[in-house]
Amino acid sequence: MTDPEETRESGAKDAASVKTPAKTGPKRAIHGPVIERVGPGVSADRRTLLVLPGLGGGKAGLVALLDGLARTRPVLSLETDSFSGSWPSRVAAILAELDRRGLERVDVLAWSFGGVVAQHALLAAPQRFEGVILAATAARLRARERAMMAHLRALFEHDLEPMALARALIGVLFGPPFLRRPGVVAVLEALLGQVPLDRANWIGAFDALLEHRLERELRGTDKVRAVLCGELDWIFPIDEAERLAELVGAPLERLPGIGHALWIEAPQAMIAACERHLGPPSL
Amino acid sequence: MSALGAEEIRARLRHRPPALGIERELEVDGGGGRRFLTVERGAWHPAELLDAAAQAAGLCARGEADPAEVSLLVVAYEGVRWPLSLRALRFTVEVRPLRAFLSMYQFAVKVREGAGVDDGELCLEAQVTLAREGG
Numbered sequence: 001m002t003d004p005e006e007t008r009e010s011g012a013k014d015a016a017s018v019k020t021p022a023k024t025g026p027k028r029a030i031h032g033p034v035i036e037r038v039g040p041g042v043s044a045d046r047r048t049l050l051v052l053p054g055l056g057g058g059k060a061g062l063v064a065l066l067d068g069l070a071r072t073r074p075v076l077s078l079e080t081d082s083f084s085g086s087w088p089s090r091v092a093a094i095l096a097e098l099d100r101r102g103l104e105r106v107d108v109l110a111w112s113f114g115g116v117v118a119q120h121a122l123l124a125a126p127q128r129f130e131g132v133i134l135a136a137t138a139a140r141l142r143a144r145e146r147a148m149m150a151h152l153r154a155l156f157e158h159d160l161e162p163m164a165l166a167r168a169l170i171g172v173l174f175g176p177p178f179l180r181r182p183g184v185v186a187v188l189e190a191l192l193g194q195v196p197l198d199r200a201n202w203i204g205a206f207d208a209l210l211e212h213r214l215e216r217e218l219r220g221t222d223k224v225r226a227v228l229c230g231e232l233d234w235i236f237p238i239d240e241a242e243r244l245a246e247l248v249g250a251p252l253e254r255l256p257g258i259g260h261a262l263w264i265e266a267p268q269a270m271i272a273a274c275e276r277h278l279g280p281p282s283l
Numbered sequence: 284m285s286a287l288g289a290e291e292i293r294a295r296l297r298h299r300p301p302a303l304g305i306e307r308e309l310e311v312d313g314g315g316g317r318r319f320l321t322v323e324r325g326a327w328h329p330a331e332l333l334d335a336a337a338q339a340a341g342l343c344a345r346g347e348a349d350p351a352e353v354s355l356l357v358v359a360y361e362g363v364r365w366p367l368s369l370r371a372l373r374f375t376v377e378v379r380p381l382r383a384f385l386s387m388y389q390f391a392v393k394v395r396e397g398a399g400v401d402d403g404e405l406c407l408e409a410q411v412t413l414a415r416e417g418g
Contacts, residue, residue, distance in 0.1 A: 064329075064367045182302045183334025190357050264330075267367050 034097070035062075035077040037070035044074050047130060048103050049274065051077040052094075053263065054112025054136070055205055056195050061264040068271045069109070072280070076101070087120040087208060094121055098128060107278050109270065111135035111228075111262060112235070113205055116212050122224075123217050131278045135228035135270060136260050138240035139247055140213045148172070148235065153206035156199050166192035175232035175259030215247060224248035225277035228270065230258030251277075286310045287319075287342065295345055296338055297354075304335025305342065309375065309398075316379035316391075317343055320398055323373045329365035332374060332407050336392040339376040340411045344388040354416035358387070363409040371396035375403055386415035 038044050049069055053062060062077070069075045078097055094117070098106065107130050110118035115137025122129055141149065155168055170179070170188050179185055229241030231254050238254065245252035253273060258265045286308035287295070296303065300322075309318040319339040324331070337357050344355055374394050381389040389412045395403030 061329075061365070064365055068367045178328070181328055181331050183304060183337075184328065184330045186357065187330045187334050187337075187360070190360050191363070194359060194361075271367070 034079070035066055035075075037066045037075040037077075039067070039070035039072070042070065042073060046073050048074045048076050048106045049278070050094075050098070050103075050106040050108045050110075051075055052108065052110035052114030052118050053077065053079060054114050055202060056192070061267060065263055065267040065270065068267065069274060072275065073107070076103070076106070085204065087117075087211075088124065090117055090208070091121045091124045095125055095128065104128070105130055107274075108132040109135070109274055110137070111270075112137055112260065113209065116209065119214050119218060122221060123214065126221075126223060129223050131225045132223045133226050133228065133270075133273055133277055134224055134244065134248075134250075135273075136230065136233055136236055136241075136262050137244070138236040139215050139218050139244045140240070141209060142240070145236065145240075146210055149206050149209050153203055153210075156197075156202050156206070161193075162195065162197055163189060163193035165197065166195075172234045173259065173261045175230060175257060175261075175265060177232075177257050178259060178261075178265050215243075218244070218247045221248045224250040226250050226253055226273055228253045228255065228262060228273055230255045230260060230262055230265065232258060233260045235260045292342065295342055298338060303338070304331065305338050305376070306373075308342070316377045319376045319378065321374045321376060325372065327369045327371070327374070329369060329407060332369065332394055333360060333363065333365065333409060335374070336376050336378070336394055336407065336409065337411050337413070339378050340388070340390040340392060340413060343378045343380060343390060344383075344413050355388075355413045356416050357411060358414045359410075359412040361410040361412070363407075365407045365409075369396075369406060371403070371406075373398060374406070375399060381410065388413045 051066065051069065066075050066077055078094060105128055108118050110132070115134045118132060118134060119139065122132055138145070152168070155165060166189050169192060170185065174188070227241055227245040227248070227250050229236070229238050229252065231238055233241070242252055255262065255266050255269055262270055289307050292305055292307060293303070296305070298304070304321055305319050306322045307320050309320055311318050319342065321335050341355050345353060374396055375398060377393045377395070379391045381391055389410060392409055392411055393405060394407040395405050397403040
């Protein structure tokens with residue numbers, strides 16, 4: 001494992017390479033884990049890559065992914081399920097966080113729910129974003145996806161044990177080939193079952209998703225550099241990724257044998273996509 | 284205490300191939316943790332390696348107990364650090380006991396590439412908490 005030369009982090013409980021305590025100050029708009037990474041030899045003056053993970057973040061896998069991304073550019077990860085409200089209020093929270101850090105313009109890697117947040121942010125403040133990569137996400141939810149979100153919302157409304165919720169999620173988050181690997185289901189059950197769930201925030205996120213439809217608005221957007229999708233994505237299927245790529249005029253990268261959880265199943269593909277499509281980070 | 288061989292490990296764990304992740308214990312001089320060699324696989328994902336590390340921790344917690352009588356479950360993985368990918372085909376798992384309380388056992392595990400004792404690259408670390416099934 002490679003530790004970045006400089007690491008600042010607040011809120012995340014599962015990262016070991018904390019070298020500078022979190023800043024204390026005025027209450028932030030983002031309440032959940034905010035993770036910063038700057039790899040060895042990378043100038044902090046380079047354009048930052050804003051990472052917007054999906055619901056639940058990524059936990060163990062997220063740290064390795066951020067370290068990998070930080071080899072070439074500063075990385076700022078905002079956990080997108082840590083705040084609630086309408087899409088405009090979620091976007092405002094992200095922009096406020098960028099303002100607070102003096103980041104006028106960033107690149108973006110966003111996936112799943114974070115990818116939806118990124119679409120709304122891109123439309124609200126296109127001048128704040130240089131290049132955007134959207135992964136495992138969609139421009140809209142059709143009846144099938146809305147039914148799935150409504151069902152997940154109902155599960156979260158009931159007083160199920162975290163492990164029961166984890167089991168409900170595992171089958172839809174990961175591709176079958178990944179889950180066939182020895183011991184993987186048991187490990188995922190334990191890891192996901194430990195994730196602290198703010199049920200109100202998750203329910204709010206499902207409500208927001210049920211209203212997500214940006215087909216018309218996204219057409220002609222020129223900031224999206226690539227769309228990534230696992231071919232076995234059960235949540236936002238490959239045909240919706242094709243639709244999204246067509247709308248924003250970006251190439252679609254299909255990842256064979258991979259499910260929705262790209263950040264755990266194929267993190268290196270996400271890093272490679274950033275290097276390929278975002279180019280060298282400029283000042 | 285002599286190092287556990289393949290047959291002893293199979294007797295102490297309920298896991299069977301391909302779920303069995305530990306092949307044998309390595310002889311180590313001096314104090315500190317116990318070290319185990321994983322089985323060889325064509326490709327490992329970090330989640331598989333974490334499961335193998337939990338199996339090694341289970342061997343340390345179980346002692347001589349019969350697995351039919353004492354069943355251990357993973358109740359928590361904490362402080363997990365795993366890499367983007369793994370290149371090696373087998374690994375060395377070091378297990379150090381942290382604390383035992385009632386029916387709970389907590390271990391620190393470190394996994395290095397290859398079959399060496401200390402010279403392989405550190406690729407995974409975590410705290411694993413096990414509990415006796417049924418308390």
